[in-house]
Amino acid sequence: MKLDPTRTAIAASLTLFAQSAMAEGNLNIYNFGLYTPPELLEKFSEEYDVEVTLTDFVANEEAIARIQAGGHGMDVIVVSGYFLPAYVEQGLLMESNPTEMENFEHVADQWVSIPTDPDRMYTVPWVWGTTGVMVNKKVYDGDINTAAIFLDPPEELKGSINVVPSMNDTIDMALRYIGAEPCTTDREALSKARDLLLSAKENWASVDYPSFEKFINEDLNASVFWSGAAARVRGLNDGFAYGWPASGYMEWMDNVAILSDAANVENAKLFLNYIMAPENAAMISNYTMYNNGIDGSEEFMDPGLVTAPELTVPQELRDAAIQQTLCAPEAQDLYARIWTELTR
Incomplete structure (x- = not known):
């Protein structure tokens, strides 16, 4: 999930998928930065004789704004599950019926x-993960399975804490920390969460998508962070560990869909089917360091990733998972007011 956007274009020519005619042509993919393995696109491009262009974005809000504006030229998009209703309600996605695709049989039960696409009319899995906290254990060796890391920080971490600018995740975790439920419209609970966040912000260094170097160099020693990104950081500085707040952490899935105004529909369908093949799903996991939701992919994954601590939620904390959702408009508006005050 989602740092330092880049832009990649890949073209090649060769064979084709066994059950289809020569695909050829183009495919334009829109995805979060550092979230698409180049070798996956190269392999797809060679097998189908399709020129693939990848365009990156930073956040769901940026992506949907571009799609809403029209004239984007994209065919396939990666969307976080909680953002899917906004796309569907506005008619921005095609009903591509992935359940009828050959490789859908590999999708894990x-x-x-998923709540926002219960019949999988629009999407297939990309990767899934959690949003929790990442802490440098060389600096702080206490309990890290707590949202207090960023909401009531220990002295050792004050001034070196980052919060990724993910509004819903941050406010949801704050609400659960004070004993309230996500997406509430209870003004008293929201006011309490706002006050807690504003007070905590005094101990933060940033609200940002920071470069990994800031953690590797230990300029930052804690962050609200994503499981796969935390695994990457640990691979470069083994002092860092990932925690799941016992009061509540976020569980999410990012999904792949075809845009309703896609120009290269058949190539887009080929791509959706392609990434549900276990060996291709494994390629995505090996690059992003997230779980993928495809049965049989583990045998193709890097052994160290299969056993990575960030990807295995402790049994005793599984019930603390909060499914990432986009709140109803009234609650979302109240969230936005809190976030504006917090980030200004």
């Missing part, structure tokens, strides 16, 4: 249906 847990992900055959």
Whole structure:
């Protein structure tokens, strides 16, 4: 999930998918930065004789704004699950019926249906993960399975804490920390969460998508962060560990869909089917360091990733997972007011 956007264009020519005619042509993919393995696009491009262009974005809000504006030229987009309703309600996604695709049989039972696309009419899995906290244990050796890391920081971490600018995740975790439920419209609970966040901000260094170097160099020693990104950081500085707040952490899935105004629909469908093949899903996981939701992919994944601590939620904390959602408009508006005050 989602740092330092880059832009990549890949073209090649060769064979084709066994059950289809020569695909050829183009495919334009829109995805979060550092979230698409170049070798996956190269392999797809060679097998189908399709020129693939990848364009990156930083956040869901940026992506949907571009799609809403029209004239974007994209065919395939990666969308976080909680953002899917906004796309569907505005008619921005095609009903591509992935359940009818050959490789859908590999989708793990847990992900055959998701709350925001229960019949999988629009999407297939990309990767899934959690949003929790990452801490440098060389600096702080206490309990890290707590949202207090950023909401009531220990002295050792004050001034070196980052919060990724993910509004819903941050406010949801703050609400659960004070005993309230995500997406509430209870003004008293929201006021309490706002006050807590504003007080905590005095101990933060930034609200940002920071470069990994800031953690590697230990300029930052804690962050609200994503599981896969935390695994990457640990690979470069083994002092860092990932925690799941016992009061509540976020569980999410990012999904792949075809845009309703896609110009290269058949190539887009080929791509959706392609990434549900276990060996290709494994390629995505090996690059992003997130779980992928495809059965049989583990045998193709890097052994160290299969056993990575960031990707295995402790049994005793599984019930603390909060499914990432986009709140109803009234609650979302109240969230936005809090976030504006927090980030100005």
